[in-house]
Amino acid sequence: MTLSNWDSVTVAQYIEIKELDSQDLTPLELFLEKISIITDNDYFDLYEDKLNEILTKYDWINTLPPVNTKSNFKPLTFGNFIDLENYCTEKPPIENIVRICATIKGYESLTFECEKILSEPITHHYATLENYIKYRLQILDTYKGLFEDNEEEEEEEEEEEEKEAKEKKSTTENWLNIIYQLSKGDITKANEVTKLPHIMVLNWLSLETKNQPSKKKL
Amino acid sequence: MINLKLDNETFELRNEANEIDLHELNKIVTIMSFPDLVLTEKFEAIFKVLGLPDNDMDANAMVDLIKNFNVFKAKNIQLQNEIEMKGYNYVAFEGKEFKLKAKELICLEKEIQKNRIKLAQGKETSNLVSYILALIFKREDLTNNEHYENLHLELKAKLFEDYVKADFAIPYINLISQNIFDLV
Numbered sequence: 001m002t003l004s005n006w007d008s009v010t011v012a013q014y015i016e017i018k019e020l021d022s023q024d025l026t027p028l029e030l031f032l033e034k035i036s037i038i039t040d041n042d043y044f045d046l047y048e049d050k051l052n053e054i055l056t057k058y059d060w061i062n063t064l065p066p067v068n069t070k071s072n073f074k075p076l077t078f079g080n081f082i083d084l085e086n087y088c089t090e091k092p093p094i095e096n097i098v099r100i101c102a103t104i105k106g107y108e109s110l111t112f113e114c115e116k117i118l119s120e121p122i123t124h125h126y127a128t129l130e131n132y133i134k135y136r137l138q139i140l141d142t143y144k145g146l147f148e149d150n151e152e153e154e155e156e157e158e159e160e161e162e163k164e165a166k167e168k169k170s171t172t173e174n175w176l177n178i179i180y181q182l183s184k185g186d187i188t189k190a191n192e193v194t195k196l197p198h199i200m201v202l203n204w205l206s207l208e209t210k211n212q213p214s215k216k217k218l
Numbered sequence: 219m220i221n222l223k224l225d226n227e228t229f230e231l232r233n234e235a236n237e238i239d240l241h242e243l244n245k246i247v248t249i250m251s252f253p254d255l256v257l258t259e260k261f262e263a264i265f266k267v268l269g270l271p272d273n274d275m276d277a278n279a280m281v282d283l284i285k286n287f288n289v290f291k292a293k294n295i296q297l298q299n300e301i302e303m304k305g306y307n308y309v310a311f312e313g314k315e316f317k318l319k320a321k322e323l324i325c326l327e328k329e330i331q332k333n334r335i336k337l338a339q340g341k342e343t344s345n346l347v348s349y350i351l352a353l354i355f356k357r358e359d360l361t362n363n364e365h366y367e368n369l370h371l372e373l374k375a376k377l378f379e380d381y382v383k384a385d386f387a388i389p390y391i392n393l394i395s396q397n398i399f400d401l402v
Contacts (some may be wrong), residue, residue, distance in 0.1 A: 026327035032320060044321040045362075051320050 003058075006065040006123050009038050011097060014065070014122040018094050034061050065126040073135050076104065078201040079194030082175050084132070089171070093133055101125045104132060143202050145209055178205065220286055224273045232268050233288050235385035242267055243384040244345040246289070247391075251337060261287070289384060290392075297389050301355065303377045308355035316393060321366065322353050326394070347387050348375035354390060 003009065009017075016037050020030055032043045035058050043054060076084070083103050087096040098114045105128075107113035117125060140147050182201065183189035193201070219237070222229045232238055238246075249255070249263045258277075261284050275283070299310040310316060318326075333343040352374035356365050364370055378387075 026324055026331065028320065028327055029324045032324075044319070044324070046320045047317040048319075048323070049317065051323075 005060055007121055009122050010119055011122050012118040013038050065122050067127040067130045069127045071128050071131040076198050078196050078198045081198035097129050101128050146206055235289050235388050236383050238384040240379040244347050248343050303381050307358045310354045348378050351378045
C-alpha cells in the first residue's frame with residue numbers, strides 16, 4: 001500500500017513521527033523510520049535501487065501537513081484558555097496535540113475524545129494546532145503586560161530544573177489566584193469565572209493591572 | 219613505483235594501489251578529509267605516509283608527482299566478490315550487480331558522521347575503508363543479526379587490514395562514493 005499524502009496519516013502516527021526528531025538518527029534512517037511508522041513495513045533490508053523508488057514516492061513526508069483551514073478561538077472560555085496554556089507550556093505543543101484539539105473543539109469527555117482524535121487523520125487537526133499556536137502568541141503579545149514577569153531576572157542564576165519546577169508551580173498557583181480574585185473568594189462562583197469568555201477575562205485583568213500596578217501578574 | 223631523485227639520491231615511491239596496504243589507505247582517506255589542508259599539503263602528507271622523506275622538492279616537481287600518482291586510478295574495476303580469511307568465506311554480493319542495503323547505507327552514514335565529529339575535535343578517526351569492507355563482506359555461515367554487530371564488524375575490519383591491499387578496496391570505495399575524497 002502506498003500513501004500519497006498526509007490525509008492517510010493518523011494523529012497517533014504523526015506524534016510518533018515527531019518523536020523521532022529528538023533521536024540521534026541519520027537523514028536516511030529518519031526517513032525510513034517515518035515511512036515504517038505510516039506503512040507498518042520495514043524498509044531497512046531494501047537494496048539501493050528499490051530504496052530510491054521509495055524515497056521518491058514518500059518525498060512528501062519531509063513536508064508539514066497542510067494548514068489550509070481557519071479556526072475561530074473566540075468561543076474559548078477562560079477555563080479552556082488556562083487548560084490550553086498548561087498544555088502548550090508543559091511540553092512541546094505537538095506532543096499535546098490531542099488534548100489541545102479536544103479542548104478547542106469543546107469536547108466534554110476528554111479521555112474518550114482523545115482516543116478518537118488519535119485515530120483520525122492528522123490533516124483534520126494539524127491546522128487547528130498551528131492556528132492556535134499563532135493565536136496564543138498574538139494573545140501573549142496583546143496582553144504582554146499581564147504575562148511579563150519582573151522576577152524573572154532575579155531567578156536567572158537558579159538551577160534550571162529548580163526554576164522550571166518553581167515556574168510550573170507558580171503558574172498554576174497564579175491561575176488559581178486569578179480565579180480566587182475574580183470570584184471574590186466565593187468558591188461557588190469559581191466555576192462561573194472559568195466559563196466566561198477568555199478575551200473578556202483577559203481584558204478585565206489588564207484593566208485591573210493598569211489601575212493597580214502592584215497587583216500580581218500571571 | 220615512481221623513481222624520484224631527491225638530494226642526489228634516488229628514491230622509490232610506491233605509486234600503485236597493489237603496493238599500498240589497507241592501513242595506509244585508511245590514513246590517506248583521512249588525510250584527504252582534513253578541512254584545513256590545501257590539496258598540495260594533503261599530497262605532501264600522503265607521500266609521507268608512503269615513506270617519502272622530508273625534502274625541499276620544488277613546486278613543479280610536486281605537481282608532476284601528484285599528476286603521476288596512480289593509487290586512486292583503479293585500473294581494475296572488476297569487483298572481487300569473495301575472499302577467504304582465516305578459514306571462513308566472505309561474500310560481498312550475490313548475482314551480477316553489487317548493491318548496498320538501506321541498513322548498510324545507514325551504518326556508513328553513522329560512521330562518516332562519527333568521523334566528522336572526531337575530525338572536528340582533533341581526535342583520531344576510525345579506519346573507514348576497513349569498516350566499509352567489513353560492512354560489505356558477509357561471512358557465509360553467519361546470520362544478518364550477527365553480521366551487523368559492531369564487535370563483529372570491528373574484528374572483520376582488522377582482518378581485512380591483514381589480508382588485502384588497497385587495490386582490493388578501491389573499486390568498492392569508488393562505486394560507493396564515486397569519489398574516494400567525498401567519503402569523510
